[in-house]
Every structure is written in C-alpha cells, then in structure tokens.
Amino acid sequence: MTARPALEVPLVASENTIEQETTPLLGQENSNDDLETQRNDSVSESQHEQTERSVFGIISVLLIGVFVSQADTTLVFATYAHITSEFIRLGGGSWIDGSWIVTSFGLATCATQPMYGRLSQIFGRKPILQMSYLLFLIGTAIAGLARNMMQMIIGRIIQGAGSAGMVSMVSILLTDLVPLHEVAAYRSYVNIFSTVGRSCGGLIGGYLTQTIGWRWAFIGQCPLLLLSIVLVWWKLEEPQHEVELKQSVWTKLKRIDFVGAFFMSVAILACITAFDLGSKKANTSVLFTLVVIGVSAGALFALTERFWAKEPIFPLELLGQHAVITSYSIIFIQTGIQVALMFLVPLYFQVTANASMGEAGAHLVPAVFGNTLGGLAVGAWIKRTGRYKPPTILASMSAMLCFSLLLVLWRGHTSTAGSLVIFFGGCASGMANSAVFVGLTAGVEKHQMAIATTGMYLSSNIAMVAGVSAASAIFQSALRSNLHRALGRMLGGDEIAKRVLADVAYVQTLHGGLRRLVIRAFVTSFRRTFSVQIALASMALVIGVLSRQKKITR
Structure with missing residues (x-):
C-alpha cells in the first residue's frame, strides 16, 4: 500500500516535469509556426507585388497602341481639310467628299468591332492583337503614301479595322490578367491614355501639318506601331488550352462564323450610314434604300446566329x-x-x-x-x-x-x-x-x-x-x-x-x-x-x- 503512493508521486512529479519541460518547446513550436506564417505571408506579398509589376508592364506595352489609335482619330480631324485640299489640287478624287476620310474610319471600326471577341477565343488573344496592330500599320502607311482620295479612304478603312482590335483587345486582356475588383483601376489607365491620345492627336497633327506636311503625321506613327508589335510578341504570354494546341489553322478557320459576320457588318454599315446621311438631309431614296438593306441584313444575321452558326460571332442571347x-x-x-x-x-x-x-x-x-x-x-x-x-x-x-x-x-x-x-x-x-x-x-x-x-x-x-x-x-x-x-x-x-x-x-x-x-x-x-x-x-x-x-x- 505504501508503494502505491510512492509510485503515484513520481508519476505526478513526472507529469509536472514533462509539462514544465515541454512548455518552452511548445512555445518554440508556436514561434516557429508564426515565423513560418510570416515568411509565407512575406513570400505571398512578394509574389503579389511581382505579379502586379508584371501585369503593369504588360498593360504599359498595350497602352502604346491605345495612345496611337486614339491620337490618330483627332489627328485626322485636324488634317483632313488640308488632305482634301491637296488632293483637289492634284485632281485625285476631288469628286469624293473629304468628310469620308473621317467617316470611313468610323464605319470600318464599327463593322469589325464585334468580331474580335470571338476571333480571340478561337485563335488566342496574342495573335489577334498583333493582327490588329499590323492592320493599323498597313492602313497608316497607305494613308501616308496615298496619291488620291480613293487610296486615302482605303488606308483609313484598313486603319479602322485595326483600331477596333487595338483598343478592345486591351480591355479583354485586362479581364484575363487581373482580378475583377482591380479591373476598374487598370481600366482607368486605358481611359487616361485614350483621352490623352485624343487630346494630343489634334495638336500633333496641326503642328506637323504646318511644319513638314500631313503625310508625316501618318508615317510618323509607323515606328511606334512596329515597336508595339515587337513588345507584344516579347512581353505578352497567354495560357494555351490543350484543345487549342491540337487544332490546326484550317480547323480554327472553319469555326469562324463568316456568314453571320458578313450580315452583321452590312447591317451596321447600312444603318450607321443612313443615320449619318439623314442628319445631313441626304436624298430620301438613298436613305430608304440604306434602311431596307440594314433591316434585311439584320434579320438575316439574327436567323444565321439562331439557326445556322455553331459558334455565333455574337450570340444573341447576350x-x-x-x-x-x-x-x-x-x-x-x-x-x-x-x-x-x-x-x-x-x-x-x-x-x-x-x-x-x-x-x-x-x-x-x-x-x-x-x-x-x-x-x-x-x-x-x-x-x-x-x-x-x-x-x-x-x-x-x-x-x-x-x-x-x-x-x-x-x-x-x-x-x-x-x-x-x-x-x-x-x-x-x-x-x-x-x-x-x-x-x-x-x-x-x-x-x-x-x-x-x-x-x-x-x-x-x-x-x-x-x-x-x-x-x-x-x-x-x-x-x-x-x-x-x-x-x-x-x-x-x-x-x-x-x-x-x-x-x-x-x-x-x-x-x-x-x-x-x-x-x-x-x-x-x-x-x-x-x-x-x-x-x-x-x-x-x-x-x-x-x-x-x-x-x-x-
């Protein structure tokens, strides 16, 4: 009976001793956990900052294109009267209203704008963005070297088709690259560059026109566009899905809703042109014809998207x-x-x-x-x-x-x-x-x-x-x-x-x-x-x- 208490005391003492000895160890373990948590938080913050820097670097590259495309818009407002006068003196297309230098760009932008979303899903963001830069570059060069009004308008149409992608693809990429709660902050940078570009375009265009001629106002954009194409190729990386990697170019081309894209473009062009000419009190029969074409093309577009297209260029359910x-x-x-x-x-x-x-x-x-x-x-x-x-x-x-x-x-x-x-x-x-x-x-x-x-x-x-x-x-x-x-x-x-x-x-x-x-x-x-x-x-x-x-x- 006396042995039992003797055994119990050491057990209690031993238990207390273990508790006393292990308390510092537990504290050290908690300290290590805290240090590990701090270290992980530090690494996470570092990775987040690195990601932010990377995203900001990519967006900065894309904003060059936004600036150029928006500056070109107001640049033409400042120079198109001089361009028209020169072509009239040269006898190259004096029968064409000079306002079409501006209007053709806007119409081409509207007609091609909705296609970029679907095309970027089929071919990827990077190739479509580079294609839009290339179109704008080609159109700009044609406009700068044009010898008559028709060549100028062709250049402006190609420019407009490229401009549609240069701006919209940046916003599409924003939704890919940053969390939704940060999209507005980055979107504000796009707005700033757009606004600054439009503000600078008129001043630059007017100055260049008065000093070295309007052609250099166009040709001077080409180096910036080339730089943008190179920087996008170098900086922009996007994940490729396994299905996309296995598909050939021909397979991707077959996925494009060409019929729907055609009817949509015709409907947009006819309706906008009718509205623009209507505000200028154009011939009633011309307006009526444009409205009929626009409505008919719109109806055919809706039928195509609803019953024909497997991947609609613009799903109507949206x-x-x-x-x-x-x-x-x-x-x-x-x-x-x-x-x-x-x-x-x-x-x-x-x-x-x-x-x-x-x-x-x-x-x-x-x-x-x-x-x-x-x-x-x-x-x-x-x-x-x-x-x-x-x-x-x-x-x-x-x-x-x-x-x-x-x-x-x-x-x-x-x-x-x-x-x-x-x-x-x-x-x-x-x-x-x-x-x-x-x-x-x-x-x-x-x-x-x-x-x-x-x-x-x-x-x-x-x-x-x-x-x-x-x-x-x-x-x-x-x-x-x-x-x-x-x-x-x-x-x-x-x-x-x-x-x-x-x-x-x-x-x-x-x-x-x-x-x-x-x-x-x-x-x-x-x-x-x-x-x-x-x-x-x-x-x-x-x-x-x-x-x-x-x-x-x-």
Missing part, C-alpha cells in the same frame, strides 16, 4: 442579359453626350469669343482633366468597396450637372470660371467608362466576357457617330429657325443666314447689332441642344438606378 443591355445602354448614352460636348464647346467659343480653332479646342482641357480624375477615382472606389453601381449613378448626375450649368451660365459672355464647368462632363465620361465596364464583366460568364466587351465597344463607337450627327442636326435645325426669326425681316437677312449656316468664320466678321442678333440665335440654339443632353443624361440615370449590382469580392 442581349437578353440584364447586365449586358444596361451596360450597353448607359455607355451608348454617355459616349453620345461626351462627343456632343466635344462638338459644341469649340463651336461656342469660336462664335461668341471669336476664338481661333486652337484657342477654342483648348477650352476642352477641363473635360480632359475631369475624364482622367473621374476614371481614377472610380477605379480606387471599386477596388476598395467592390461596388460599381454608385459611380454609375453619379456619372449620370455629373453629366446632368454639367449641361444644367451650361444652360444657365453660357449665354454668350462666358467667364473663365464658367468655362470650367465642362469638367463635370468629362468626369461623367471617365466614371461611366470604368464603372460600366466592371458591371458588364461582373454580370456575364467568364467565357462570354470577350464577346460582351467587344459589343460594348461597338455600342460606344456607334454612339460616337450618332452623338455628333444628332447634336449637329439638332443644333443646325434650331439655328436655322432662330436665324430666320431674327433676320427674316431684315434686308438681305436670308443671304446672311445662309452664309452663317455655311461658314462659322463668317460670324467672326460681323459687328454691331447684326452680330448681337446672330450671337443670340446661336446661344438659343446651344441652349436647346444642351436641354436634349440633359434629357439623355436623365435616361442614363434611370437605367443606372434600375440596374442590378453584384458585389465584387477579392
């Missing part, structure tokens, strides 16, 4: 998705408002302040800053909160504020402070572009993102054509009516009105009471056009409020 239809609608309205602003602001200062084209264009700078800051702010907001609906709504409210202030403050004598209100219009565009893109990609399946993205760009490109045409038509109609009311009873008033409508520069030669009457007619016409833009922004606001939101998680 248009039935809430995220798609709301995103396309908002971006269409916001883009239309933005290009209307870009059209109206320089014209206002040319008329009311006798500003030169350069001085009038400089008044757009606040909108450029607004676009940049709006995009960056929304990118940071979405990355932090994962919510994109509030900035979508705020963008429409900012556009409404902009045009409301223009309606109140721009009455013919605009102060420097009053001229800054277009900041809110640019801010609206920057916010909408970033927020709507995230909303679109969050609302569709991963395999649909590429095609849905190109559809959004198509909506934006159509809005660019429609926005300028509609704003011009509304303004010209109002101006014609107001000039007739102001000058109708004046001797020679009808002739003065015709000259004012034909040439804005003529307004700058008027003085005294006549000038005041004409300026008043212009201001009233501007106010009517501003009112229409407010109504459009209100529509975008309603759509934004009714849109759904999926919170984006990391």
Whole structure:
C-alpha cells in the first residue's frame, strides 16, 4: 500500500516535469509556426507585388497602341481639310467628299468591332492583337503614301479595322490578367491614355501639318506601331488550352462564323450610314434604300446566329442579359453626350469669343482633366468597396450637372470660371467608362466576357457617330429657325443666314447689332441642344438606378 503512493508521486512529479519541460518547446513550436506564417505571408506579398509589376508592364506595352489609335482619330480631324485640299489640287478624287476620310474610319471600326471577341477565343488573344496592330500599320502607311482620295479612304478603312482590335483587345486582356475588383483601376489607365491620345492627336497633327506636311503625321506613327508589335510578341504570354494546341489553322478557320459576320457588318454599315446621311438631309431614296438593306441584313444575321452558326460571332442571347443591355445602354448614352460636348464647346467659343480653332479646342482641357480624375477615382472606389453601381449613378448626375450649368451660365459672355464647368462632363465620361465596364464583366460568364466587351465597344463607337450627327442636326435645325426669326425681316437677312449656316468664320466678321442678333440665335440654339443632353443624361440615370449590382469580392 505504501508503494502505491510512492509510485503515484513520481508519476505526478513526472507529469509536472514533462509539462514544465515541454512548455518552452511548445512555445518554440508556436514561434516557429508564426515565423513560418510570416515568411509565407512575406513570400505571398512578394509574389503579389511581382505579379502586379508584371501585369503593369504588360498593360504599359498595350497602352502604346491605345495612345496611337486614339491620337490618330483627332489627328485626322485636324488634317483632313488640308488632305482634301491637296488632293483637289492634284485632281485625285476631288469628286469624293473629304468628310469620308473621317467617316470611313468610323464605319470600318464599327463593322469589325464585334468580331474580335470571338476571333480571340478561337485563335488566342496574342495573335489577334498583333493582327490588329499590323492592320493599323498597313492602313497608316497607305494613308501616308496615298496619291488620291480613293487610296486615302482605303488606308483609313484598313486603319479602322485595326483600331477596333487595338483598343478592345486591351480591355479583354485586362479581364484575363487581373482580378475583377482591380479591373476598374487598370481600366482607368486605358481611359487616361485614350483621352490623352485624343487630346494630343489634334495638336500633333496641326503642328506637323504646318511644319513638314500631313503625310508625316501618318508615317510618323509607323515606328511606334512596329515597336508595339515587337513588345507584344516579347512581353505578352497567354495560357494555351490543350484543345487549342491540337487544332490546326484550317480547323480554327472553319469555326469562324463568316456568314453571320458578313450580315452583321452590312447591317451596321447600312444603318450607321443612313443615320449619318439623314442628319445631313441626304436624298430620301438613298436613305430608304440604306434602311431596307440594314433591316434585311439584320434579320438575316439574327436567323444565321439562331439557326445556322455553331459558334455565333455574337450570340444573341447576350442581349437578353440584364447586365449586358444596361451596360450597353448607359455607355451608348454617355459616349453620345461626351462627343456632343466635344462638338459644341469649340463651336461656342469660336462664335461668341471669336476664338481661333486652337484657342477654342483648348477650352476642352477641363473635360480632359475631369475624364482622367473621374476614371481614377472610380477605379480606387471599386477596388476598395467592390461596388460599381454608385459611380454609375453619379456619372449620370455629373453629366446632368454639367449641361444644367451650361444652360444657365453660357449665354454668350462666358467667364473663365464658367468655362470650367465642362469638367463635370468629362468626369461623367471617365466614371461611366470604368464603372460600366466592371458591371458588364461582373454580370456575364467568364467565357462570354470577350464577346460582351467587344459589343460594348461597338455600342460606344456607334454612339460616337450618332452623338455628333444628332447634336449637329439638332443644333443646325434650331439655328436655322432662330436665324430666320431674327433676320427674316431684315434686308438681305436670308443671304446672311445662309452664309452663317455655311461658314462659322463668317460670324467672326460681323459687328454691331447684326452680330448681337446672330450671337443670340446661336446661344438659343446651344441652349436647346444642351436641354436634349440633359434629357439623355436623365435616361442614363434611370437605367443606372434600375440596374442590378453584384458585389465584387477579392
């Protein structure tokens, strides 16, 4: 019996001893676990930073193409009058309206835009992106070396087909390379380069045209495009699926929905051309023919996609998705408002302040800053909160504020402070572009993102054509009516009105009471056009409020 306690004591003592001896070891083990966790966290952070640097490096390469393609757009606005004059002097295509130098590019972009999503799924992102660069390079070289108007327009068509991919493929790659909650932040960089490119294009084009000629404005882009092709080949890596690796080029070509692509392109070209010519009061029979062609091609496209195509170039079921239809609608309205602003602001200062084209264009700078800051702010907001609906709504409210202030403050004598209100219009565009893109990609399946993205760009490109045409038509109609009311009873008033409508520069030669009457007619016409833009922004606001939101998680 005495042995049992003796045995029990050592057991208890032994247990206590083990506990005391093992406590430091347990503490050391926990410490090692903490160190291991810290080390893993450090490695994870290092890998994350390295990945971010790698992605940013790739995006930086892609942004060169975005800058060049967008700069070319405004570059042509600044030079096409000189190009047309030169070809008329040379007798090369004087029968063609010089505006087709601009229009042909836009039509080609719209016609080819939706194809890039499906083609990038079949052939891969990298080859299709390089193809778009190559098309733009070839078109640019043809335009720079053109000897007549027809050659110039052919070059511009090829450029437009390339430009459609240079911009949209960057956004498609963003959804591949970065998490969804960071897409808006990177998307804001794309918007900045687009805006800066458009701003610089006109200045560069005007300067080069005055110094060494417009041809060098085109040819000078070629080295940058070659550099972009090389950098994309070198830097951009994309995973290849096993199925894609096994497929031959011929097998991939057979997967392309050529029939659907043809009918879609014809429908887009016919409808946009009809809208553009309709705003210029073209021949009724021509318009009717274009509308019939557009509607017929659209119906055949729908039938092809529904019953024939195995891999539709643009699946019609996408248009039935809430995220798609709301995103396309908002971006269409916001883009239309933005290009209307870009059209109206320089014209206002040319008329009311006798500003030169350069001085009038400089008044757009606040909108450029607004676009940049709006995009960056929304990118940071979405990355932090994962919510994109509030900035979508705020963008429409900012556009409404902009045009409301223009309606109140721009009455013919605009102060420097009053001229800054277009900041809110640019801010609206920057916010909408970033927020709507995230909303679109969050609302569709991963395999649909590429095609849905190109559809959004198509909506934006159509809005660019429609926005300028509609704003011009509304303004010209109002101006014609107001000039007739102001000058109708004046001797020679009808002739003065015709000259004012034909040439804005003529307004700058008027003085005294006549000038005041004409300026008043212009201001009233501007106010009517501003009112229409407010109504459009209100529509975008309603759509934004009714849109759904999926919170984006990391």
